[in-house]
Amino acid sequence: MRVTFSRVVRWAGMTSPYSRPALICNDRSGSYDESIHRQLIDACAAAGASVAASFILPKDDLPDAAALRASAIDLLIVWTGDGTINAAATGCEGWHGPLLPLPGGTLNLLSKQLHGDHPAPTILERALANGGRRAPVPTIRSAAREAFITVVAGPATRWAEVRETMRSQGLIEASREAPDALEEMLNAPGVQVAGSDAAYPAIILTPTREGITADGIVADATGDVLRHGLAWLGGDFRDGPHERVATAETIILESDRIIALEYDGELAEIPSPARFSIGQSALDFIATA
Structure with missing residues (x-):
């Protein structure tokens, strides 16, 4: 609809x-x-x-x-x-x-x-x-919060902390956190759209006038991981390799652990499974x- x-x-x-x-x-x-x-x-x-x-x-x-x-x-x-x-x-x-x-x-x-x-x-x-x-404007609503731009879900959101450290404390301090972010991205339990078999280091949810689009970031090779790290540190995580998973009015995300989130740039967590629905701003x- x-x-x-x-x-x-x-x-x-x-x-x-x-x-x-x-x-x-x-x-x-x-x-x-x-x-x-x-x-x-x-x-x-x-x-x-x-x-x-x-x-x-x-x-x-x-x-x-x-x-x-x-x-x-x-x-x-x-x-x-x-x-x-x-x-x-x-x-x-x-x-x-x-x-x-x-x-x-x-x-x-x-x-x-x-x-x-x-x-x-x-x-x-x-x-x-x-x-x-x-x-x-179209928004994404969950049980906890509302996003006006994007929700990023999954262990790869750890890169957002590295980005904030680089912004506030400089490249040297950020480089100390980067190995942990890489470990999370490669080895932590991923997140998937309910009904899909594929799990991703992160799924990007974007509100549109047709519904919520869900894009999974792809990190199958060393080059993919490097491009994602640079994309997150440069600011826009959507510049990394990704693929469309679903478009729907409601998206349910699942993981084997608490799902790390970034709502419009602000970090949060939500239990799995997590429901996200299309809405519009008041x-x-x-x-x-």
């Missing part, structure tokens, strides 16, 4: 449809740039929609729906990584304004999906000028691509 997504709105003309935007950013992030922060604030002012509230992580808490309503916020600009975009969208559920994700992290997968590969100020200027499209997102 094809999932239907509604509430699509198009804006035209040069008058901004917003008057009271709020901005979320993280000034402790490695990708934070004060000059870009200033450009975002200036872009709002130039459009006649000066920033009405700022939430600067980690000093400030993420706003909830009540806080946004109390300040009459009509647009939430989130200039952070994918994981914080997920937390921001989840935290303000019940607020009726849209969220504009901007590239402010390492992968920026949701921003690229909605806007293409463009700088944050350019995306914001376009959204304020002629709006683009406003609509919910919040509208703005796309400019």
